[in-house]
Amino acid sequence: MPILHASATNFDTEVLGAAQTVLVDFYADWCMPCKMLSPVIDEIAAEHPDVKVVKLNVDHAPEIASRYSVMSIPMLLVFKNGQVAGKSVGYTGKQAIVDML
Numbered sequence: 001m002p003i004l005h006a007s008a009t010n011f012d013t014e015v016l017g018a019a020q021t022v023l024v025d026f027y028a029d030w031c032m033p034c035k036m037l038s039p040v041i042d043e044i045a046a047e048h049p050d051v052k053v054v055k056l057n058v059d060h061a062p063e064i065a066s067r068y069s070v071m072s073i074p075m076l077l078v079f080k081n082g083q084v085a086g087k088s089v090g091y092t093g094k095q096a097i098v099d100m101l
Contacts, residue, residue, distance in 0.1 A: 008061040016082040026075040033091040
């Protein structure tokens with residue numbers, strides 16, 4: 001499943017309304033740890049087609065970042081049935097992310 005780039009206008013529909021598990025990557029273009037994590041997120045998206053992978057640029061959707069208390073990036077949230085089921089802040093290894101799913 002391709003990675004979806006969410007915005008403030010489609011976040012609720014794409015993430016909270018999703019039928020499957022959703023991994024959301026809160027990032028910014030200027031964030032070096034975010035850039036380091038990006039290929040890991042790409043691998044997870046390719047290897048786990050049952051998981052919806054969503055990226056959200058915190059600079060473009062500060063209201064969503066604020067809603068989920070994003071203070072440091074990268075921050076990953078796992079949503080199941082519209083609820084946060086897992087959280088990781090900072091660069092995280094692939095297996096730790098997969099374990100959250």
